[in-house]
Amino acid sequence: xxxxxxxxxxxxxxxxxxxxxxxxxxxEDRLHVDFSRGDIPGFVHxxxxxxxxxxxxxxxxxxxxxxxxxHRGHGHCIAKGVDVVEMMKEIYGKKxxxxxxxxxxxxxADLSKGMMGANGILGAGAPLICGAALAAKFRKKNExxxxxxxxxxxxxxxxxxxxxxxxxxNLPVIFVVENNGYAESTSRDYATAVNxxxxxxxxxxxxxxxxxxxxxxxxxxAAGEVIKRAREGGGPSLLECKMVRFHGHFEGDAQTYRAPGxxxxxxxxxxxxxxxxxxxxxxxxxSSDELAAIDKSVLALIEDSVQQAKAAPLPxxxxxxxxxxxxx
Amino acid sequence: xxxxGSSCTPCIGVIANPVSARDIRxxxxxxxxxxxxxxxxxxxxxxxxxxxxxxxxxxxxxxxxGVSAMLLRSLQRELQLQHNFPQIEFLDMSPTTTVNDTFLAxxxxxxxxxxxxxxxxxxxxxxxxxxECRDVPIAGMSTGTNNAFPDMREPTITGIAVGLYASGKxxxxxxxxxxKLIEVSINEGERRDIALVDAVISTDRFIGARALWKMENLAxxxxxFADPQAIGLSAIGGLLQPVGRREPGGLAITLSDDPLLCRVxxxxxxxxxxxxxxxxxxxxxxxxNQPFTVxxxxxxxxxxxxxxxxxxxxxxxxLTLVEKAFxxxxxxxxxxxxxxxxxxxxxxxPT
Numbered sequence: 100x101x102x103x104x105x106x107x108x109x110x111x112x113x114x115x116x117x118x119x120x121x122x123x124x125x126x127e128d129r130l131h132v133d134f135s136r137g138d139i140p141g142f143v144h145x146x147x148x149x150x151x152x153x154x155x156x157x158x159x160x161x162x163x164x165x166x167x168x169x170h171r172g173h174g175h176c177i178a179k180g181v182d183v184v185e186m187m188k189e190i191y192g193k194k195x196x197x198x199x200x201x202x203x204x205x206x207x208a209d210l211s212k213g214m215m216g217a218n219g220i221l222g223a224g225a226p227l228i229c230g231a232a233l234a235a236k237f238r239k240k241n242e243x244x245x246x247x248x249x250x251x252x253x254x255x256x257x258x259x260x261x262x263x264x265x266x267x268x269n270l271p272v273i274f275v276v277e278n279n280g281y282a283e284s285t286s287r288d289y290a291t292a293v294n295x296x297x298x299x300x301x302x303x304x305x306x307x308x309x310x311x312x313x314x315x316x317x318x319x320x321a322a323g324e325v326i327k328r329a330r331e332g333g334g335p336s337l338l339e340c341k342m343v344r345f346h347g348h349f350e351g352d353a354q355t356y357r358a359p360g361x362x363x364x365x366x367x368x369x370x371x372x373x374x375x376x377x378x379x380x381x382x383x384x385x386s387s388d389e390l391a392a393i394d395k396s397v398l399a400l401i402e403d404s405v406q407q408a409k410a411a412p413l414p415x416x417x418x419x420x421x422x423x424x425x426x427x
Numbered sequence: 428x429x430x431x432g433s434s435c436t437p438c439i440g441v442i443a444n445p446v447s448a449r450d451i452r453x454x455x456x457x458x459x460x461x462x463x464x465x466x467x468x469x470x471x472x473x474x475x476x477x478x479x480x481x482x483x484x485x486x487x488x489x490x491x492x493g494v495s496a497m498l499l500r501s502l503q504r505e506l507q508l509q510h511n512f513p514q515i516e517f518l519d520m521s522p523t524t525t526v527n528d529t530f531l532a533x534x535x536x537x538x539x540x541x542x543x544x545x546x547x548x549x550x551x552x553x554x555x556x557x558x559e560c561r562d563v564p565i566a567g568m569s570t571g572t573n574n575a576f577p578d579m580r581e582p583t584i585t586g587i588a589v590g591l592y593a594s595g596k597x598x599x600x601x602x603x604x605x606x607k608l609i610e611v612s613i614n615e616g617e618r619r620d621i622a623l624v625d626a627v628i629s630t631d632r633f634i635g636a637r638a639l640w641k642m643e644n645l646a647x648x649x650x651x652f653a654d655p656q657a658i659g660l661s662a663i664g665g666l667l668q669p670v671g672r673r674e675p676g677g678l679a680i681t682l683s684d685d686p687l688l689c690r691v692x693x694x695x696x697x698x699x700x701x702x703x704x705x706x707x708x709x710x711x712x713x714x715x716n717q718p719f720t721v722x723x724x725x726x727x728x729x730x731x732x733x734x735x736x737x738x739x740x741x742x743x744x745x746l747t748l749v750e751k752a753f754x755x756x757x758x759x760x761x762x763x764x765x766x767x768x769x770x771x772x773x774x775x776x777p778t
Contacts, residue, residue, distance in 0.1 A: 103725075105631075105632025105633055105725070105737075106632075106633055107633075107635070280491075287491070287493075287496075288491070288493075288495070288496035291493075292497075293462070293463050293464060293493060293497065294463065294491075294492065294493030294496055294497070295445070295462070295463045295492065295493045297449055297453075297460060298460070298462045298463050298464070298493075301460050301462055306453040306454055306457075306460070307449075307453065307460065308449055308450060308451050308453050308454055309446055309449040309450070310450075310451075310636060314634075314635075316633050316634070316635045317634070317635050317636050317637070319635070320451070320635040320636040321451050321454075321635075321636040324451055324454045324455055324636075325454055328454055336454060339449075341524060358521065378633065382632070382633075
């Protein structure tokens, strides 16, 4: 094994990032199976295939930094440190979940971790993160806010208004466009007049960059610079991660809009976990045994979370009127 | 040669990279970002001008980054306005929005027999076209970050020059000029690539976000030419010992901040808006066909501004300057010849 580590993270940090990405993958793949069996109420939108974006970006953050997520939010939640068992209970609609089983997949939040919430309304996270970033600016602790949107949501008025607000208030916020190629099933060329998210930001005087969202190291390096810029008072920026998703827009989506062989190609050639593993293994920094050990422990974690979720009680009628209002 | 490139139906290719000028240098160096709308406006101008010179057909690289979609919308509007353009045909390929699109498009255009390829991009995009297709003349238009290789010029003029050449009004001897490049070889050709302007050795050992902007990581710079007015890493050579595009040979520079090794400290614009101090240990001319072996044990080779090839201890990295390696359309020479020989005069009164 080579003595030196060529990467900008320590071996321990690389192992942690791999564990987080693998946890997201197993979490989502398990939901894919359990949903198809009818075990899960409500809707789920799976993040599998996109892990390098969430982990490459959120590894730079602390609990005081806030994020606003999307309908496809499980990966962001896990990467921001939300408890996996509580997430699984929430998705199963059980007490003890992040929202005591009353919110489900698209309402997972944990304010103690700076995770302001997944969101069922496309583009709704953008104005929320502007509020969080404004608060961060006044707190003067060099904290930042990050908002994730999909390529479809970037056409929403809320997103464009938020770009304007972030620019005029010079907010410490990063708008991350997770471009997985499909706005549900609509092609971007059909639905977007200027098909460039960087250009959207330019229209408001905000710098934007595009990065290969399937390469953890590329995302990590680029995210480090945009986040550093925001912490130092450089204001908002936009980061477009070009990526792939392994499952449909929603579970049950037949994906008839994909080209023949596309999904197979994506899974073989654009799997961010395979790309990460190839990098660290070929550099001799991490061994395949170490990765396999993580894979095994993650599988056990996900199995345990499912068993705990299944065993947890359902909310009762009396729970219906609790948690409606919150005192601050 | 197929019918597409014959003189009766002069055909050219166009490769417009939708994601040039999108890398991290917009964040760390205030580099520009030429918007898709501007790229499409450039295309309309160059295509209209080439059509006016007799180009009937244009093969275009499709993309999923917004250029193709907006161009199609724009062309529909132009037809309503009764403006004439050459026939635009998109290549039958599925865009991946990676450099592979450029490689494939260049090959398909060469196979179709285009007379020239107009390229919209920066140094990296032009490198990708030449890597796949050294025998078809290219005409570059700057839409990238450093743009040391492509000309900064009004696209209408580029379109006229390419159109004059493609339609046979100018011969290759009148319209084309040959260029230098650097061939990079790792382990005697196990891995190969090229650079049109600069091949830079960095102590970084991963590709990551690709661009180079941290001077402390740079170990050596190899240049085909070095223009004092250039932006980017070739500016180091340009301000140290200029080498013209048409001069023989290139320049090899070893960098070091070590006070014991550094002979010259130089201020150089290594990226747009980013002027940095560069410590230079050694520099020498880089004669053609003479391999230079990289001294650094492990690192990455960046080609025309982007980290491309990692190497480790035990790998042997060699760089060789090659002259007369590929042709470009010499727009200035084309226009001069056209003016001196009245190629654009539709009628003249006898004097």
